[in-house]
Amino acid sequence: MKRVNLLFIPSALLAICFGLMSTLSTGMAAPPAMQKKVTEQAGFVLYLPAGWRAEEDREASLQRLRIGDASAKFKAALTLGAAPGADILELARRQTSQIAVSFPDLAVSNVQISPPRDRLAFDGAFSDGKGGRREMRGWLTMRDGRYQYTTLSAPQGQLEGIKPTLLTVLANVRVIKPADGDGSVTPLPALRPHRLSDGSASLQVPEGWRVQELGKGQFIASDRSGTPSFMVASADVLTPAMGVRVPGVPISPYLPPDQAWRFLTGAQGLARNMRFIEVNPRPEIATQIAQVYTAGPVEVADFLYTCDTREGASKGYTLGVSFGSRIGSNWIFRHITVVAPRDRFDHYAPLFASLLKSYAMDEGWVKNYVRQGMERLRQMERDTARKVASNARDIHQMMQAAYDERQKSQDYLDYQRTQTIRGEQDWISSMEGGTVYHTDNWGTRNTATGETWEGQPYDYVRFSGRNPKHNEDMIPIDSRQLWERHRR
Numbered sequence: 403m404k405r406v407n408l409l410f411i412p413s414a415l416l417a418i419c420f421g422l423m424s425t426l427s428t429g430m431a432a433p434p435a436m437q438k439k440v441t442e443q444a445g446f447v448l449y450l451p452a453g454w455r456a457e458e459d460r461e462a463s464l465q466r467l468r469i470g471d472a473s474a475k476f477k478a479a480l481t482l483g484a485a486p487g488a489d490i491l492e493l494a495r496r497q498t499s500q501i502a503v504s505f506p507d508l509a510v511s512n513v514q515i516s517p518p519r520d521r522l523a524f525d526g527a528f529s530d531g532k533g534g535r536r537e538m539r540g541w542l543t544m545r546d547g548r549y550q551y552t553t554l555s556a557p558q559g560q561l562e563g564i565k566p567t568l569l570t571v572l573a574n575v576r577v578i579k580p581a582d583g584d585g586s587v588t589p590l591p592a593l594r595p596h597r598l599s600d601g602s603a604s605l606q607v608p609e610g611w612r613v614q615e616l617g618k619g620q621f622i623a624s625d626r627s628g629t630p631s632f633m634v635a636s637a638d639v640l641t642p643a644m645g646v647r648v649p650g651v652p653i654s655p656y657l658p659p660d661q662a663w664r665f666l667t668g669a670q671g672l673a674r675n676m677r678f679i680e681v682n683p684r685p686e687i688a689t690q691i692a693q694v695y696t697a698g699p700v701e702v703a704d705f706l707y708t709c710d711t712r713e714g715a716s717k718g719y720t721l722g723v724s725f726g727s728r729i730g731s732n733w734i735f736r737h738i739t740v741v742a743p744r745d746r747f748d749h750y751a752p753l754f755a756s757l758l759k760s761y762a763m764d765e766g767w768v769k770n771y772v773r774q775g776m777e778r779l780r781q782m783e784r785d786t787a788r789k790v791a792s793n794a795r796d797i798h799q800m801m802q803a804a805y806d807e808r809q810k811s812q813d814y815l816d817y818q819r820t821q822t823i824r825g826e827q828d829w830i831s832s833m834e835g836g837t838v839y840h841t842d843n844w845g846t847r848n849t850a851t852g853e854t855w856e857g858q859p860y861d862y863v864r865f866s867g868r869n870p871k872h873n874e875d876m877i878p879i880d881s882r883q884l885w886e887r888h889r890r
Contacts, residue, residue, distance in 0.1 A: 440578075441467065448575045451567065469571055475560070478568045480575060481551040490519050490544050497542065497551055498526070505529065520544045521748045527558070537561045543749060552752075566759055573756035593756065596623075606760035607632070608753070619763050629713045630742035630750050632757045637666050637735045644731055659703040659722030662735045673709040673716070681705040684721070691723065698726035698733070708744055717747035719754070814882045817889065825862045829876035830888055831869055838888055839876060841865045 436449040441458035446467050450456060453472045460466065464483040470476060485493055494513075502508045505528035512525040526538040538555035554561065554568045576592065591608035598604070603619040614622045616635055624631035639662075640646065640653050647653065652669050654662075660681045667673035684702040691700050704721040718741040725734040738761070740754040741747075821827060829839040837850045845856035846865055855870045867876045879885050 444578055446575055447578055448571060450571060454571075465577075467575065469568070475557055476564045476568065477553075477555045478572055479551075479553045480572060481549075482577070483549055483551075484547055485544065485549050488544070488549070490522050490542060490549075491515065493544070493549060494522050494524070494540075494542050497540075498524075501526075501528070505531070516748075518745065520745070523748075530557075534558070539565075541748065541751070545749075566755070569752055569755040570759060573752040591753075593760070601764055603634075603761065603763045605632075605762070606757065623757075627713070629711075629716065630740065630746070630754075632740050632754070634736075634738045634761065636737070638732060639666075639735065640732050641730055656699075656726045656730070656733045657724060657735075658701045659720075659724050659735070659737075660705045662724050663705070663720055663722050663737065666735060667709070673711050676707055676709040679706040679708065688723075695725060698728045700725055711741070713743070715744040716741050717744045718742075814885055817885060827862060827865070828879040828889060829867055830879060830884065831872070831874065831876050833869065833872045833874050836888060838879070839869070846870060 435452055437452055438447065439450050439456055440447045441456055443458050443460065445458050445460065445465060446456070448456060448467075448469075450469065451471070455470055455472070457468045458466065464481070466482075467480040469478040469480075481497070498508065498510055508526055508528040510524050510526050513522065514524070515522050520543065522542040524540050526540065528536055528538075530536050535558040536555050537558050538553055539561065540551070540553040542552075543550045552572065554565060556564050574593065591610070593606040594609055596605055596607050596613050598615050598619065598621060600615075600617060602617075603621075605613075605621075605623070607613060607623045608625070611623050611625050616622065620633075620635045622631060622633040622635070638651060640648065640651055641655055642653055644653075652666060654665055657665060660678060664676050667676065682704050684704060688700045688702040691702065701724045702722070704719070706717075706719050708715070708717050710716070718739055720737050720739040722735060722737040725736070727733055738758065740750075740758065742750045742754075825843050827841045829841065831837045831839060834850070837848060840847050840849050841860070841862050843862050845854055846860040847854045848871075853871075858864050859866070860870065867878060868874075869876050877884070879889060
């Protein structure tokens with residue numbers, strides 16, 4: 403049975419959330435301007451694109467909201483009602499039979515029911531009575547004797563394109579006056595804008611949610627209980643080929659996104675018993691990212707899954723990107739994720755869609771970040787390639803020194819090794835105020851003036867350190883202190 407996705411995330415948006423807005427958003431249509439509207443019976447307040455209409459009707463404990471554009475091509479509907487003791491499948495048949503009264507050729511497919519029989523999703527297709535075909539998607543949720551029934555519809559082949567707008571409208575619907583007057587219908591929270599303090603990204607979050615900023619467009623947003631949550635983050639991973647271990651840095655061969663997510667969440671103790679409901683490779687996004695990331699392979703996938711977290715049984719949706727390296731030294735995993743309690747995830751689906759769509763990175767910041775990232779990556783590749791030229795023991799010693807003694811120690815080791823391999827030596831002239839003389843296989847050169855003495859006795863093998871110009875024995879640079887003072 404085909405799985406019905408409860409979230410829709412446009413490819414261009416997903417690219418933006420990974421810092422590639424300047425390249426990948428080319429040609430992306432701007433979101434429609436929204437206008438606040440209160441329905442005539444004051445039961446709902448919502449935000450609609452200019453020119454769209456919203457109608458409300460109610461009877462007893464039943465409340466309906468119908469939304470559509472001016473041409474009635476694109477439609478959404480929300481029904482809230484009471485059905486104590488009703489079976490969800492029977493309730494779904496009742497709802498679809500009402501559609502079939504107007505459209506007798508309605509064909510329902512891809513029906514999926516949750517094991518507790520409190521949630522149901524389905525697809526549908528029918529003729530619009532004017533010679534055209536329409537497609538629809540519907541969700542039905544039951545809880546505590548009440549139900550919420552949501553549908554989206556559009557001309558055949560156009561639903562995917564309009565779905566972000568329809569879900570955004572539904573995510574921001576607020577129930578002002580429930581039909582039964584007892585306040586039992588819980589509206590989705592209003593959203594407020596939030597900009598990360600470093601200016602790298604902006605998003606919207608519900609009132610009362612907290613945002614923990616992680617820097618460089620990354621964050622974790624959640625309600626005060628810690629779930630549901632919305633996050634954008636990344637992880638750096640070393641490969642076993644490096645032969646080193648750094649505290650807090652995971653070690654693993656390069657992994658595709660779904661396997662990377664399982665590995666990293668397990669290694670950090672964030673999730674266990676992860677079971678994938680579906681994994682969808684996204685080669686079209688990977689192709690776009692590869693236009694600016696050329697240092698190695700790129701894989702992109704989105705996946706729906708269940709797992710056990712510190713908050714309990716959970717369900718999540720993640721879009722992940724694995725950035726590889728051609729030299730196999732390290733790789734990076736970036737992701738955008740929404741998570742909620744397993745039995746409430748479908749309830750939050752419209753809210754999650756709105757949150758994901760709201761996330762955007764500052765274009766100027768992104769360009770600078772991508773440029774700096776590429777320069778840093780190229781430098782890492784050059785440094786690593788130079789070390790790989792040595793034998794395995796030297797690689798381990800040099801890499802461990804790089805982590806333990808930081809960059810100064812590493813640069814000095816590189817200096818000593820290069821001098822020995824090439825047959826070179828540097829000398830310090832005290833009489834010339836610390837001027838450095840450089841000796842190699844051809845002779846000796848004053849690095850300040852460029853004066854050169856070639857052949858014997860000035861070559862590397864025979865040179866004793868006697869200054870060719872002054873009566874002094876020069877000091878060889880054979881310690882880290884001298885190297886830092888005169889050559890670094």
